[in-house]
Amino acid sequence: MLDNLTQRLARAMKTIRGEARLTEANIADALREVRMALLEADVALPVVREFIAQVKEKALGEEVVGSLTPGQALVGVVQRELTALMGGAAAGLELAVAPPAVILMAGLQGSGKTTTTGKLAKHLKGELRKKPLVVSCDVYRPAAIEQLKTVAAQAGVDFFPSTAGEKPVDIARRALEHARTHYHDVLLVDTAGRLGIDEPMMKEIAELEAALAPAETLFVVDAMQGQDAVNVAKAFGAALPLTGVILTKLDGDARGGAALSVRHVTGKPIKFAGVGEKLDGLEAFHPERMAARILGMGDILSLVEEARKGVDEAEAKRLAEKVRKGKGFDLEDFKGQIQQMKKMGGFASLVDKLPAQFAQAAAQSPQALDDRALARVEGIINSMTRAERARPELIKASRKRRIATGAGVPVQEVNRLLNQFAEMQKMMKQMQKGGLQKMMRAMKHLLPGGPR
Amino acid sequence: MFSFRKKSVDPAQEASWFARLRQGLRKTGSQLAAVFGDVRVDEALFEELETALIASDAGLDATRHLLERLRARVVRDRLETAQEVKAALADELARLLAPLEREFDPTVRKPFVVMVAGVNGAGKTTSIGKLAQWLQGHGLSVLLAAGDTFRAAAREQLAAWGARSRIDVVAQSGGDPAAVIYDAIAAARARGTDVVIADTAGRLPTQLHLMEELKKIRRVIAKADPTAPHAVLLVLDANTGQNALAQVKAFDEALGLTGLVLTKLDGTAKGGVIAAIAQTRPVPLAFIGVGEGIDDLQPFAAREFAAALLD
Numbered sequence: 001m002l003d004n005l006t007q008r009l010a011r012a013m014k015t016i017r018g019e020a021r022l023t024e025a026n027i028a029d030a031l032r033e034v035r036m037a038l039l040e041a042d043v044a045l046p047v048v049r050e051f052i053a054q055v056k057e058k059a060l061g062e063e064v065v066g067s068l069t070p071g072q073a074l075v076g077v078v079q080r081e082l083t084a085l086m087g088g089a090a091a092g093l094e095l096a097v098a099p100p101a102v103i104l105m106a107g108l109q110g111s112g113k114t115t116t117t118g119k120l121a122k123h124l125k126g127e128l129r130k131k132p133l134v135v136s137c138d139v140y141r142p143a144a145i146e147q148l149k150t151v152a153a154q155a156g157v158d159f160f161p162s163t164a165g166e167k168p169v170d171i172a173r174r175a176l177e178h179a180r181t182h183y184h185d186v187l188l189v190d191t192a193g194r195l196g197i198d199e200p201m202m203k204e205i206a207e208l209e210a211a212l213a214p215a216e217t218l219f220v221v222d223a224m225q226g227q228d229a230v231n232v233a234k235a236f237g238a239a240l241p242l243t244g245v246i247l248t249k250l251d252g253d254a255r256g257g258a259a260l261s262v263r264h265v266t267g268k269p270i271k272f273a274g275v276g277e278k279l280d281g282l283e284a285f286h287p288e289r290m291a292a293r294i295l296g297m298g299d300i301l302s303l304v305e306e307a308r309k310g311v312d313e314a315e316a317k318r319l320a321e322k323v324r325k326g327k328g329f330d331l332e333d334f335k336g337q338i339q340q341m342k343k344m345g346g347f348a349s350l351v352d353k354l355p356a357q358f359a360q361a362a363a364q365s366p367q368a369l370d371d372r373a374l375a376r377v378e379g380i381i382n383s384m385t386r387a388e389r390a391r392p393e394l395i396k397a398s399r400k401r402r403i404a405t406g407a408g409v410p411v412q413e414v415n416r417l418l419n420q421f422a423e424m425q426k427m428m429k430q431m432q433k434g435g436l437q438k439m440m441r442a443m444k445h446l447l448p449g450g451p452r
Numbered sequence: 453m454f455s456f457r458k459k460s461v462d463p464a465q466e467a468s469w470f471a472r473l474r475q476g477l478r479k480t481g482s483q484l485a486a487v488f489g490d491v492r493v494d495e496a497l498f499e500e501l502e503t504a505l506i507a508s509d510a511g512l513d514a515t516r517h518l519l520e521r522l523r524a525r526v527v528r529d530r531l532e533t534a535q536e537v538k539a540a541l542a543d544e545l546a547r548l549l550a551p552l553e554r555e556f557d558p559t560v561r562k563p564f565v566v567m568v569a570g571v572n573g574a575g576k577t578t579s580i581g582k583l584a585q586w587l588q589g590h591g592l593s594v595l596l597a598a599g600d601t602f603r604a605a606a607r608e609q610l611a612a613w614g615a616r617s618r619i620d621v622v623a624q625s626g627g628d629p630a631a632v633i634y635d636a637i638a639a640a641r642a643r644g645t646d647v648v649i650a651d652t653a654g655r656l657p658t659q660l661h662l663m664e665e666l667k668k669i670r671r672v673i674a675k676a677d678p679t680a681p682h683a684v685l686l687v688l689d690a691n692t693g694q695n696a697l698a699q700v701k702a703f704d705e706a707l708g709l710t711g712l713v714l715t716k717l718d719g720t721a722k723g724g725v726i727a728a729i730a731q732t733r734p735v736p737l738a739f740i741g742v743g744e745g746i747d748d749l750q751p752f753a754a755r756e757f758a759a760a761l762l763d
Contacts, residue, residue: 036512042693045507109716110573110689142612143605150604195719222573226509226693228721249572252656254695277572277603
């Protein structure tokens with residue numbers, strides 16, 4: 001159901017491949033696709049609107065680097081902006097206050113507060129070598145206190161008992177006192193799930209916050225949440241001075257657009273990601289991975305990154321020029337291409353990163369995409385002299401024998417390479433521009449064992 | 453045979469739940485209602501409508517579908533005022549949702565075995581408590597099976613619900629969920645109980661081994677009674693975005709769902725994702741949860757739901 005964004009951009013940008021810059025006209029359709037992708041990922045509409053405007057501004061005038069198409073270049077801009085919006089490096093907990101540092105948990109019903117409290121307690125005890133105390137102020141949901149008690153025992157941390165008959169603020173005060181007198185470094189306060197529009201309940205948690213003066217007030221959000229995430233985040237942000245967000249249930253297959261909505265509305269960093277029900281399922285939050293997930297685009301981003309890193313821009317330009325003219329592209333250049341491919345993690349990994357339709361096409365000739373075959377081709381070229389690489393027509397029977405011996409392959413393979421190279425040169429003359437995909441297709445024919 | 457929706461619910465109660473649903477959905481409504489002032493029917497109106505539908509989690513496909521139908525209707529019926537367009541949209545929405553309306557009749561078998569599944573935190577246990585109360589209100593005896601043997605204190609939570617409405621709960625400490633439910637069915641048969649509701653642990657569809665466990669539970673239920681389970685309900689959180697579709701699909705493929713329960717409609721979440729479900733995977737919506745009280749679980753009625761959403 002969810003089309004890969006890159007595929008959709010490829011469709012939208014079909015008409016404009018080869019343009020050197022992103023312009024208002026050539027990205028209009030593509031931005032519409034980005035908008036749809038974000039909405040399908042449950043990013044809230046007002047956030048989508050603002051984000052698109054921002055991307056448009058940043059993208060205009062962006063140069064289309066090296067072997068990228070404008071579509072890929074735009075994806076790069078979108079991803080960079082999305083990552084930036086979700087915060088740079090992962091932010092840890094700020095607990096540098098006189099102990100006990102209080103962490104207050106807040107969120108909707110069923111967002112995962114209690115499980116996350118257990119995970120945080122375990123993290124504090126294990127990685128940070130703290131002595132945490134946990135307490136539940138959920139006097140509403142049946143067995144909520146019992147649940148935290150069990151979770152605390154599993155995490156191996158101290159639990160402060162409370163009962164459903166008490167007032168949450170009283171429980172919190174007593175727990176704080178207990179933590180102080182028993183030298184706990186951190187007090188984790190779990191609270192009842194509540195709706196943002198439930199005024200008495202929002203007032204209650206505001207009172208808890210006032211009484212505890214927490215070092216961290218964390219908003220727990222379900223990664224599966226939909227458009228309403230903005231309203232909920234607004235309500236919690238208005239009632240509480242939030243310091244951070246924890247995104248839960250990230251091990252599901254939701255695209256997690258709520259992360260962006262909540263980050264945008266609260267302006268607070270996403271500090272952790274919850275995965276799974278086991279208590280060690282708490283991870284640092286990675287904005288760039290989340291950006292890719294929201295866009296639903298697999299690893300095309302790393303391809304864009306690799307292309308940026310791997311391509312010597314001047315070299316790429318020189319090559320593109322040669323290809324465009326359809327002459328002067330020799331075996332030396334071809335070897336350069338193979339090496340570049342290797343820098344990107346080899347043929348197989350490159351194919352993995354391609355949008356589905358290209359990967360499919362590539363998969364139809366599996367032998368052609370063998371990295372070993374690629375290495376053999378490189379070996380054959382390495383056995384040639386410079387003059388031979390520049391002018392393959394020099395290579396006659398005795399040179400072929402020498403090259404074959406040098407590369408340790410039968411003469412037929414040298415023949416095949418030469419034939420395919422000639423074919424490739426012909427093809428390049430027909431090609432106006434040298435986009436990555438066209439290069440790929442050309443490569444396919446060139447390799448030993450590939451369809452001819 | 454009595455009909456649950458039509459006869460046994462008295463008009464006063466019906467009015468009150470409608471009011472409650474309406475209240476719960478007021479936020480959506482006001483957003484949509486703001487759209488229908490005395491505006492003329494123009495492109496801006498359609499754009500605003502699109503915005504409102506998307507903001508309710510209806511999803512792009514269902515939104516597009518509804519707006520296409522609405523446009524055709526505006527032309528065909530020569531609708532001129534925003535009010536008329538509003539009524540037409542409510543009607544189209546109700547039409548889309550109508551196939552999800554299916555009567556939940558637990559009197560066809562005895563014991564009638566209901567299996568309840570869902571992702572973590574969707575509100576399974578709470579919904580079971582409310583469903584048990586609802587069934588009791590219709591004069592049926594209920595037995596609960598604490599099949600969530602995984603989550604901390606899930607059993608205690610169900611037991612608390614049971615105590616609240618004086619309903620027996622079959623539970624074991626730890627152990628196999630399938631075995632607990634098997635025992636509960638045997639106990640229900642022995643006692644002549646009308647309905648057994650089996651709770652299961654929350655799980656995400658990506659946890660394949662847990663989905664397999666769920667299939668196993670279903671098989672074991674069929675061993676206790678070859679005609680069971682008579683209902684397999686998936687509990688969905690109205691806060692959930694487009695992932696609700698993936699949930700319906702995955703649980704339906706694993707279990708063969710007979711119905712959905714949409715919870716937490718008393719918040720600002722709109723539950724518009726039901727439109728997307730109606731569009732792509734129409735599994736009947738058995739109940740909606742419109743509040744935190746024990747009798748805030750109500751049968752779903754498409755026209756009322758659509759009207760309340762657009763009110």
